[in-house]
Amino acid sequence: MKPTAQRRGAGRATPDPRGGKRVAPKKRSRYGLRVVPALAGLMAVSAAGFGTVTVDDGRDDGAVSSSSRQAIGRPYAGVDAGSTNGTDISRSFNRQVYEEQRATQEEQLAIVAEQRQQVEQDVESYAEQVADQWVIPVTGYRLTAQFGQSSGLWSSGQHTGLDLAGPSGTTIVAAASGTVKTAAYDGAYGNKTSIVLDDVDPGNQTEMWYAHQSRIVVEPGQKVNAGDVIGYTGATGNVTGPHLHLEVRPGGGEPINPEQALQEHGVRP
Numbered sequence: 707m708k709p710t711a712q713r714r715g716a717g718r719a720t721p722d723p724r725g726g727k728r729v730a731p732k733k734r735s736r737y738g739l740r741v742v743p744a745l746a747g748l749m750a751v752s753a754a755g756f757g758t759v760t761v762d763d764g765r766d767d768g769a770v771s772s773s774s775r776q777a778i779g780r781p782y783a784g785v786d787a788g789s790t791n792g793t794d795i796s797r798s799f800n801r802q803v804y805e806e807q808r809a810t811q812e813e814q815l816a817i818v819a820e821q822r823q824q825v826e827q828d829v830e831s832y833a834e835q836v837a838d839q840w841v842i843p844v845t846g847y848r849l850t851a852q853f854g855q856s857s858g859l860w861s862s863g864q865h866t867g868l869d870l871a872g873p874s875g876t877t878i879v880a881a882a883s884g885t886v887k888t889a890a891y892d893g894a895y896g897n898k899t900s901i902v903l904d905d906v907d908p909g910n911q912t913e914m915w916y917a918h919q920s921r922i923v924v925e926p927g928q929k930v931n932a933g934d935v936i937g938y939t940g941a942t943g944n945v946t947g948p949h950l951h952l953e954v955r956p957g958g959g960e961p962i963n964p965e966q967a968l969q970e971h972g973v974r975p
Contacts, residue, residue: 838905838971839882839883839932839971839972840881840882840932840968840971840972840973841879841881841882841932841933841973842881842968842973842975843870843878843879843880843881843916843950843952844870844872844876844877844878844879844939844950845872845876845877846872846873846876847870847871847872847876847949847950848870848871848872849868849869849870849871849975850869850870850871850949851865851868851869852865852868852869852965853865853866853867853868853961853962853963853964853965854963866953866961867915867917867951867952867953867954867961867964868951868952868964868965868975869949869950869951869952870949870950870952870975871947871948871949872939872948872949872950873939873948874920874938874939874940874941874948875920875938875939875940876938876939876950877935877938878916878919878935878936878937878938878939878950879932879933879934879935879936880901880914880930880931880932880933880934880936881914881932881952881968881973882901882903882904882905882914882932882971883903883904883905883929883930883931883932884901884902884903884904884911884914884929884930885901885902885904885927885928885929885930886899886900886901886924886925886926886927886928886929886930886936887900887901887902887913887926888900888926889922889924889925889926890922891942891943892917892943893943893944894943894944895915895917895918895943895944895951896917896918896919896940896941896942896943896944896945897917897918897919897920897921897922897937897940897942897943898915898916898917898918898919898943899915899916899919899922899924899936899937900913900914900915900916901913901914901916901930901936902958905971910956910957911957911958912954912955912956912957912967913954913955913957913958914952914953914954914955915951915952915953915954915955916936916937916950916951916952917943917950917951917952917953918939918940918941918942918943918945918948918949918950918951919937919938919939919940919942919950920937920938920939920940920941920942920948921937921938921940922936922937923935923936923937923938924936924937952964954967
């Protein structure tokens, strides 16, 4: 094998333009880059930086160790024997603050209970007032017959209620709160609704009758309040024209004057 011919000028010293000794040219890297002192310094710094990198072993040096967690949790391990809700109390817990806060809570609960009781009393009182409040059952009427009048128009010879005459189909409302006892056709009374009122003791409850209705819109057992619609005026049964015949019967017995009963409850027909 022939020796490789040396390139011209390779390895030869070149004349120094400033005179004196000839110096050999600086070697280039295999990629044609000249290694300069600045680059060499940068590489050294980089190498030094990479040299400080360590392999992570999966542990967090900033995390609290299991032994430390046990030490932290230890003061809260005891349960206060005097606590009613099993609250964990530290030995270093400020018991005075705890007792003050618990006392404040008990006071607030007592206030809430008192307010609730007051509301219940107010509701009960309101219900009693509503039960005792009466209203006029129809509007736009003319009083055409009063209680106790004598005439052959009535089978008993005397009128047993009040006749409030008006256009057929006029709305009839409950004059007082109660429970519907009957709601059906009843001979000379025509379409009649009887309501047992809530304003007296059980066993002696007043009944109010609404007769001659053209239509009934309530059912037996239905609870109604004063002012609730129960039907419409008409001319069913023994009548001479459309009107509402109103009767008041204490204890379900004999009728009394409805006008007097209405006035006792603040209603003037």
